[in-house]
Every structure is written in structure tokens, then in C-alpha cells.
Amino acid sequence: MPSPNQPLPSWADPDVPADSLDPQGLSRRGLLRTAGLFGAAFAGGALLGPTAAEAHTPAWGDPDLAYLVGDHHVHSVYSHDAKYTFSQLATAASRYGVDWMVLTEHSNFGHARAGGADAEHREILRARADNRRMLIFQGLEWYIPGAEHATVFSPPGRHEVELLTRFEEAYDGKLLGYTAGAPTHPDTPRNEAHAVKALQWLDQQRRRGYVDDVLVLANHPQRLGIDSPHEMRAWRDAAPGIMIGMEGAPGAQGAAHPGRGASSIRGEYENSPSANSWPGFPREAYVTYGGFDWATATVGGLWDAMLAEGKLFSITSNSDVHRVVFDTWKNGDWLPGQNFDNTGRLPDPVNTTEPQPGSDLWPGQFSRTHVGVTRYGYRQVMAGLRAGRVWVDHGQLIDGIDVRVNREHGIGRGVTLGGRLRVRRGEKIVLNVTVTTASRPNHHGEVPRLAHLDVIRGAVCGPAADRDEWRAPDTKVVHTADVEGRTGRYTLRIPLGRAEESCYLRLRGSDGKRNGPGRLGASVDPHGPITHEPGNGDPWVDTWLYTNPVFVDVVR
Numbered sequence: 001m002p003s004p005n006q007p008l009p010s011w012a013d014p015d016v017p018a019d020s021l022d023p024q025g026l027s028r029r030g031l032l033r034t035a036g037l038f039g040a041a042f043a044g045g046a047l048l049g050p051t052a053a054e055a056h057t058p059a060w061g062d063p064d065l066a067y068l069v070g071d072h073h074v075h076s077v078y079s080h081d082a083k084y085t086f087s088q089l090a091t092a093a094s095r096y097g098v099d100w101m102v103l104t105e106h107s108n109f110g111h112a113r114a115g116g117a118d119a120e121h122r123e124i125l126r127a128r129a130d131n132r133r134m135l136i137f138q139g140l141e142w143y144i145p146g147a148e149h150a151t152v153f154s155p156p157g158r159h160e161v162e163l164l165t166r167f168e169e170a171y172d173g174k175l176l177g178y179t180a181g182a183p184t185h186p187d188t189p190r191n192e193a194h195a196v197k198a199l200q201w202l203d204q205q206r207r208r209g210y211v212d213d214v215l216v217l218a219n220h221p222q223r224l225g226i227d228s229p230h231e232m233r234a235w236r237d238a239a240p241g242i243m244i245g246m247e248g249a250p251g252a253q254g255a256a257h258p259g260r261g262a263s264s265i266r267g268e269y270e271n272s273p274s275a276n277s278w279p280g281f282p283r284e285a286y287v288t289y290g291g292f293d294w295a296t297a298t299v300g301g302l303w304d305a306m307l308a309e310g311k312l313f314s315i316t317s318n319s320d321v322h323r324v325v326f327d328t329w330k331n332g333d334w335l336p337g338q339n340f341d342n343t344g345r346l347p348d349p350v351n352t353t354e355p356q357p358g359s360d361l362w363p364g365q366f367s368r369t370h371v372g373v374t375r376y377g378y379r380q381v382m383a384g385l386r387a388g389r390v391w392v393d394h395g396q397l398i399d400g401i402d403v404r405v406n407r408e409h410g411i412g413r414g415v416t417l418g419g420r421l422r423v424r425r426g427e428k429i430v431l432n433v434t435v436t437t438a439s440r441p442n443h444h445g446e447v448p449r450l451a452h453l454d455v456i457r458g459a460v461c462g463p464a465a466d467r468d469e470w471r472a473p474d475t476k477v478v479h480t481a482d483v484e485g486r487t488g489r490y491t492l493r494i495p496l497g498r499a500e501e502s503c504y505l506r507l508r509g510s511d512g513k514r515n516g517p518g519r520l521g522a523s524v525d526p527h528g529p530i531t532h533e534p535g536n537g538d539p540w541v542d543t544w545l546y547t548n549p550v551f552v553d554v555v556r
Helices: 023-034 086-095 109-113 116-130 160-171 189-207 229-238 302-307 378-387
Strands: 066-074 100-106 135-143 149-154 215-219 243-249 314-317 367-373 390-394 398-407 420-424 428-437 452-459 476-482 489-498 503-510 544-547 550-555
Touching: 023 066, 023 398, 066 086, 066 135, 066 149, 066 378, 086 100, 086 116, 100 116, 100 149, 109 116, 109 160, 116 135, 116 160, 135 160, 135 378, 149 160, 160 189, 189 229, 215 229, 215 378, 229 243, 229 302, 243 378, 243 390, 302 452, 314 390, 367 378, 390 398, 398 420, 398 503, 398 544, 398 550, 428 452, 452 489, 476 489
Parallel strands: 066 100, 100 135, 215 243, 243 314, 420 550
Antiparallel strands: 066 367, 135 149, 149 215, 314 367, 367 390, 390 544, 398 428, 428 489, 452 476, 452 503, 503 544, 503 550
16 A cells, blocks of 8 residues: 555645745646645545545536646666666656656566566665655556557555566567567457457456556557557457556657657657558558657547547557667666576666767656646546546646536536536537646746647547547547737637537647648648658657547437
8 A cells, every 4th residue: 555644746745835846836836726635635645545535526517636747658677678777767757747657667578587577666665765755656568469568557555566467477468479570460369359358357356456456558559550440449448447548649759859860750650561560551650740649649530530439548648768868878788697588677777978879758858648636646646547637748838727618507617638528409518728838948948838729529429330440530620729929827718509419529739830731631620730851850849738538428
């Protein structure tokens, strides 16, 4: 169990003087006060389940939320292709405002044979003790049988290590030879069925109380084109309370920083369709758009096609940190006779003072996943993720956003991200969006400015007749708010007319520096994210934010 004495983050702790906080911390403290969750009202969540933590939720709307910044995709010396210690990662994450992170080591033979999860756990316990204002989860980057990777993690507690060890041994595609690079095509019925069986097994462990909770999120889904639409739907439907979403934007956002290489693409999406790829994806699916995965960035694309079924599927944005761009650290030297296969851990890195190869940025330095909670704690972060109370941004584009959908004359706060508003046919609905603009220079030294905010609306049509359909033809940008020049905290009230059919609403915003007609045409998306020229993808000059959807269920 997490300690009942785990301190709050500095910005949420009333015992930490305001004059010791940076501008971002002050802004976050102000948002927390506005939500009525400051101090004792925000503490103690580590010992409470999600129901108890939100017992005060009013019947007429979702609660006010505090948003915790996190990263569910972080690698250390326990991954064969990374280089940082837990201490380095936690120090950097704290510096960049991260409240929670998941250490997700690659599964492979060296990791499994050297007792990876158990060996990691001893160091994770030390990292938790040394960084008590941060929530540090232990996880695994799962090689999905027949597909790409995914984050698997649970909260601290009994069996958190055993769960990962048993899961890796029985269900990891790399260990089983059920992934790309195996002698046969990875998308075989056997492999796909094993991925579904793996998720069902995790769901069983949660239901029977073997662990308190467990979540799975697909990582960089379109990087190789091997996560087919029918596989993603099968994962979601096999365990909807466990497999909750995907990375909307991959890590490696520094991959195409000028000077890194003439062919580099943000996110290391530098591949072409292969024999292992699903053949229904267009060639355009293999690059990023404004740093975001094609599945998310395409209005009317794969993410929308899944949401159009009326089922929540969340997105995140993460560092996937292995090697930070232009960092000066390198991997240490092996002792005689040692290698990763027989140790399961890389030597500690050493500082060379010279820039080293890298594609990544530190947790929180550029990519942020914001999770809405009412209490501070491990289970509360997981409950917020499961509920879909999530928005993501790049480059610290804004400090905060609150999204509420309500009846035009409804009482209360309305329904927020991940939620469902039930209305009668013909009732008028309204969208209220409160934006808190960036309060200080980002980690590139510039104060970001939000230029426009788009409202994207899609019809809910029920289960897809074709499980490989990646288009949602009834989804489009229905409203754009020009907010360039606006600063501070402001609210947009956007009437959405009468609700005639069930739908969902999601938001997207950008700094306005790079945009153009979307993949499915200007009538669907007049100014969406676009890809960059290879080798010229400075992430700091093309930043976006996305929110999870709010569903509107229309009844007669």
C-alpha cells in the first residue's frame, strides 16, 4: 500500500510557501484553489478508492478536478536500448513538473532471465523514498503478440512485481516469438488470440483482487503499421476496463530536431509499409502530423472511427525516453564477461561532456499527459485515466483547460472529459471551455501562445460493421475559436444547437504556426496538423493540444 504520509506535490502543499514556487507552480496552485481541492481536500487519496475519493461529486454534474502531469512510458538502465538510472529520470521529471510516471522496461530475454521486474523493484522502492512528492509506478513495455508495444502497470501494493513477472513469461510476444521479425507474419489468428487472452488474464487478476488495479495503453500504434484496426478493437472489447487507450503522440519528439539527420521524422516514424504491415493503411499513416500519430491527428480517422462506436478510448502523450537529444551522457562500459543478456541491466551511464546521439526529451520537458483527479494518489491517477479525464499538450502550450458539456439551461457544472451527457432529442446543448494560458516561458525559453481552438464533432453510429474500418465519415471540425492574443484565464461559451443524434465532442488546439487541410479534405478539417520536411521538424515551433471526448447520448 502507498504510505498514508506521502506528501503532496509542492504546488499542492499549503506548507510550501508560494514565493518558493515557479510561475507554473503558482498557476497550478491557483487552479487547484479554484477547484476547491487545495491542501487537506486534496490529500489522503492514496488510501481511498475512486468511489470514496469522489463521494462529494454533485448529482447535477461532474466534480471540479485537479490535473496531474504524468508520463506512462519511461525507460531506464533496465531496458537494453536506454541509458539513464531511476535517480536521473526522477530528478529530471521533477524538474519538468511531472507528478506521476511509469517506469516501463522492455521485455526481452535478458530482462526476463535476470529477474528484471524483481531487480527493478528494489531500485524503484529507493526512488519512491527519495522522491516522495512524485508517484512512481512500476510497469512493463509489453510486446503485444502480433502487434506493437503497450504499457502495462499497476499501483504499488501486494503482487505488483509478481503480476508483471507472470504476465511477461506467459504473454510477451517477443519472448514467445509472436511479433514482427518472427519466422511467420505476426498477424496470425494464434498471435492475435493470444493478445486478447493476455488482456483477459489481466482483467481477471484485477477482478479477483490479486492486484488493486491494472491498466494497459498501446504505444506508438502507427509507427510500423502493424496495429490493425480490428486488433485495436479486439483489445478494447476484450477488457474495456483494462485496455483504455493509446498514445496519441509518440515519444522521440526530438528525433527531427535540425542537425539530427536529413531523413529524421518526429517520433522516429521513419518507416515504410512492410510485409508485416496491415495493408489497409495509406502511406501517409507512417509519419506524424504536428508530432501526433496519424490515427489521432486525422479528423475522421482511426481514433474517430473507434469513438464513433460510442465507446471511450483515450489518448496520451509521452516521452518514451531512452536517449535525450544532444545529451552528454553515454552508456558505461561492461565488466569482463558481462552483457545485457546475463545481467538484465546496463552499466550506469557516464558523462562525456560531448553531445551524444538521441531522439528524446525528458519526461514533462515537452510532452505532457494531464489526468483529472479529486484526490492525490496512485489509485486516483489510474481512476482518472480509466474515466478518460485526460488532455495532452506539447511544449507547455497552455497551463490548463476545463471542458464541460451541458444542456443550454442545465444546472450544475455539466459533464467533463470522458463523461456522458444524457439528453432528450431536440434539447439544446452548450459547450463551455475555460482556458488558462501559459503563465511562463516553456522549457525552450519562449512563452507559448494558443492561436486557435477547434471543436470536433462525430456521430455515434454503434459497433462498426467492418472491424477494419478506419474512417469516421460523420466526424468533422464544426467550430473554430480564434483565441490568438488572449491571455490569462477565459471561458468560451459555444452553443452546439439541438441534439438530434448521439455524438461525441473533442477539442484540439495549436500555436497556429504550421497547419493545412486535413487528410480527408478541407471540408472535414480546414487547418489541421501537417507533416514536416524530413530532417526539419523542430518540435518547439509546432505545438498542439488534444482533449479526450465527451459523449452526448440522445434518448427519445
